[in-house]
Structure formats: C-alpha cells, structure tokens
Amino acid sequence: MSNVAASLKPRDAAKSVLSPASLRTEWAETFRAVRAETERRAEPLSPEDQVVQSMPDASPTKWHRAHTTWFFEQFLLVPNVPGYRVFDERFSYLFNSYYVAAGPRHARPRRGLVTRPDVGEVGAYRAHVDATVAGLIASADGATLEKIIPTIEIGLNHEQQHQELMLTDILHAFAQNPVSPAYDSKWPLPRVYEGGGEFAELPSGIHTIGHEGDGFCFDNEQPMHRVLIEGARIARHLVTNAQWLAFMTDGGYATPSLWLSDGWAAVENENWTAPGYWRARDGEWFALTLAGLKAVDPASPVCHVSYYEADAFARWAGKHLPSEAEWEVAARLGLLDDSYGAVWQWTRSAYSPYPGYRAAEGALGEYNGKFMINQMVLRGSSLATPIGHTRPSYRNFFYPPARWQFSGLRLADCV
Numbered sequence: 001m002s003n004v005a006a007s008l009k010p011r012d013a014a015k016s017v018l019s020p021a022s023l024r025t026e027w028a029e030t031f032r033a034v035r036a037e038t039e040r041r042a043e044p045l046s047p048e049d050q051v052v053q054s055m056p057d058a059s060p061t062k063w064h065r066a067h068t069t070w071f072f073e074q075f076l077l078v079p080n081v082p083g084y085r086v087f088d089e090r091f092s093y094l095f096n097s098y099y100v101a102a103g104p105r106h107a108r109p110r111r112g113l114v115t116r117p118d119v120g121e122v123g124a125y126r127a128h129v130d131a132t133v134a135g136l137i138a139s140a141d142g143a144t145l146e147k148i149i150p151t152i153e154i155g156l157n158h159e160q161q162h163q164e165l166m167l168t169d170i171l172h173a174f175a176q177n178p179v180s181p182a183y184d185s186k187w188p189l190p191r192v193y194e195g196g197g198e199f200a201e202l203p204s205g206i207h208t209i210g211h212e213g214d215g216f217c218f219d220n221e222q223p224m225h226r227v228l229i230e231g232a233r234i235a236r237h238l239v240t241n242a243q244w245l246a247f248m249t250d251g252g253y254a255t256p257s258l259w260l261s262d263g264w265a266a267v268e269n270e271n272w273t274a275p276g277y278w279r280a281r282d283g284e285w286f287a288l289t290l291a292g293l294k295a296v297d298p299a300s301p302v303c304h305v306s307y308y309e310a311d312a313f314a315r316w317a318g319k320h321l322p323s324e325a326e327w328e329v330a331a332r333l334g335l336l337d338d339s340y341g342a343v344w345q346w347t348r349s350a351y352s353p354y355p356g357y358r359a360a361e362g363a364l365g366e367y368n369g370k371f372m373i374n375q376m377v378l379r380g381s382s383l384a385t386p387i388g389h390t391r392p393s394y395r396n397f398f399y400p401p402a403r404w405q406f407s408g409l410r411l412a413d414c415v
Contacts, residue, residue: 028137045183051119060111075364087129154218167384168404190300193237201233202232234411244275301343306400321346331379340381353369
C-alpha cells in the first residue's frame with residue numbers, strides 16, 4: 001500500500017460547461033473513487049484494530065468509516081431524496097461528531113466503547129448509502145445537480161480529511177502496543193532530502209493570500225485578503241532528523257529558556273525527551289512508523305513534533321517559525337522544496353478567522369469557525385494526505401501539544 005489515493009478534482013457546478021450527463025458521470029466516478037480509498041486504507045486492519053481508541057483525541061477506524069457515511073446520509077440524502085429512510089435511527093447519535101445543530105451525539109472519548117454495530121454492519125451502512133447516493137446522482141437533472149454537487153464536494157473533502165486521520169489514529173494506537181505492529185510493512189517512509197540549509201528571501205510588500213479561483217476550498221481559506229510581509233527569509237527545506245538529534249544532544253529538552261511556559265510544562269508532565277514515537281534501543285534511535293519500527297534516518301524530515309517542540313527548536317537554532325502568510329506566499333512563488341507530501345509544517349500563526357470571514361449557515365457552518373481559538377496553523381500536507389487534497393491556501397490546525405499527527409517544521413528568519 002502507498003499514499004496514492006483517488007484524486008479529487010473539484011469543479012464549480014454553477015460555472016461548469018459540462019452537460020448534465022457528463023457531470024453525472026464525473027461526480028459518480030469521483031464519489032466511488034474517494035469512498036473506495038477509505039475502504040482501501042481500512043483493509044489492512046482487523047476488526048479489533050478498527051474498534052480501538054487509544055486516547056480521547058483519536059477515533060476508531062470503524063467510527064471514521066461510519067461518520068463519513070453519516071455525513072452523506074444526514075446532509076445529502078435526507079434533504080434531497082424524497083421518502084428516504086435512514087439506515088439505522090441509532091447511527092445519528094453514535095456517529096455525529098460535533099454538529100450540534102444536527103442533534104445530540106455520543107461523547108467523543110467513549111467512541112472506542114461502541115463495539116456494536118460491528119465492522120460488518122458499518123460496511124453494510126456504507127454500501128447502503130453509497131448505492132443511494134449513486135442513484136441520486138444518476139437520476140439528477142441539471143437543476144438538481146447544481147443543488148447537490150456542493151454538498152457532495154464538501155462531503156468528499158471531509159472524507160479525505162478522515163482518511164488521513166484514520167492513519168494518524170491507528171499509528172497512535174499501535175504505538176501503545178509493546179510489540180510495535182506495522183500497519184503495512186510496504187508503506188513508504190518519508191523521503192530523504194539532500195538539501196542544505198538554504199534560505200529563500202521573500203519579497204517585501206503587500207501580498208494576497210487565501211483561496212482564489214472556482215475550485216473547492218473550505219470556508220476558513222476565505223476570503224482572499226492582503227497581507228504585509230516585511231523582510232523575511234524562509235528555509236527551502238524541512239528540518240531533518242539529523243538537525244533534531246543535534247538539538248537533543250545540546251540539551252534542547254532540558255533547557256527551560258528555549259521553551260514557552262506551557263511548552264516546558266508539557267515537557268515535564270509528559271516526560272518528552274524526543275519526538276513522538278521515537279524509542280532508544282541499545283544506544284540507537286528508532287521510530288514507530290506505519291511500516292513498523294524503523295531506525296531513525298538522519299536525512300529524513302523530523303516528524304511527530306508538537307508546536308511547542310517546533311518553537312523551541314527554532315529558538316535554539318536562532319530562527320523562528322514562518323507565519324502562515326509567509327509560508328503561503330513562498331509556496332505560491334515556488335520558493336519551497338518539500339512543501340507537500342512529507343509532513344505538515346507548523347507556523348507561528350494562531351488559527352483565527354481571516355478579515356471578513358463568515359461561517360456558513362446551518363450545521364455545516366460548524367465545520368471550521370467554532371474551532372478558531374487556542375490552536376495553531378499548519379501548512380502543506382503529509383505522507384498520509386490523499387492525493388488531490390493539497391493546495392497553497394489549505395489551513396490545517398491543531399492544539400500546540402499535539403504530536404500524533406504527521407507534523408514537522410521549516411524555519412524562517414528576518415532579513
């Protein structure tokens with residue numbers, strides 16, 4: 001298995017020049033491909049694997065498969081298929097995540113306790129909803145397509161987010177297992193980089209960031225707006241394991257002056273001495289990966305570090321993390337190597353609304369806006385991100401202590 005996935009190439013239905021027949025074909029094929037990718041990622045896992053929940057922030061694979069299915073049932077089928085009867089009345093309570101407007105939900109930290117419905121029933125649920133969506137698309141006229149395509153589109157992008165979460169969450173679960181199991185022994189490890197410490201200079205002045213064009217974006221990527229970038233440089237390459245080992249050897253995890261106060265508290269409370277999933281064996285460092293326990297490769301990008309660790313490393317290096325605006329401008333100008341497909345990259349920007357941001361009305365408006373507090377922005381994508389789910393304006397976000405994600409960093413500096 002690899003991280004090659006179905007490529008979702010969204011289209012603005014209102015501006016499409018395709019005929020209704022072509023649109024039906026395109027969206028039916030895209031829907032099947034993305035849904036199949038979820039099942040492909042779940043295939044290596046046993047039923048026991050699919051029900052485990054290793055911490056409150058993670059979810060079982062079975063839950064991810066069911067939740068993404070509930071999303072289409074709740075927001076696409078119920079409003080648009082006359083007389084549609086939900087597959088199981090209990091599932092809305094079990095598999096709603098945080099959509100308060102859609103009704104009550106099972107507590108997130110207890111998702112791993114839901115052994116019933118079992119994996120087979122969740123598979124039947126997916127098949128039922130997939131068949132009904134296929135029928136809806138096949139029978140839709142032009143006006144109906146224009147109405148339903150935006151919901152299909154956000155549902156597929158939502159599912160791609162969960163495809164990555166399935167892998168981050170199962171890796172965390174496997175990390176609790178003393179035998180260090182592999183998700184897939186053939187899973188490709190992060191690429192090895194041969195770049196040095198080159199920095200690219202960002203042009204000072206007014207720049208525009210945010211999503212542009214007719215393709216899909218999440219609401220937190222809008223509106224486009226202007227930002228001022230002062231003299232700055234940004235590293236062309238990601239921070240490597242070799243650089244991180246130097247930080248560790250120099251006492252990085254034992255030097256309070258390098259750390260934010262909350263970060264140092266995390267170091268002490270969690271006993272951090274190395275990135276997440278790193279393990280010392282006979283004087284050597286190993287890391288648990290999706291391919292199993294592997295020796296740490298000095299030339300690969302460091303992975304599974306929190307914002308606190310990234311910030312401390314940057315301070316130790318005499319640099320800082322780039323702002324998300326600096327990252328996006330650099331990516332658009334082609335100044336960055338390794339922008340996508342290795343690790344998400346922490347920025348120093350707090351996750352907050354862009355000027356003029358307005359959340360959508362209704363339950364789907366809860367998707368991003370209500371989380372714009374106490375989290376930090378990451379940019380790029382990781383080795384677990386599905387193909388077709390990357391763009392320069394994409395804003396990922398997590399809490400500062402989080403490091404079970406495939407998160408790393410690049411540095412920035414003032415001119």
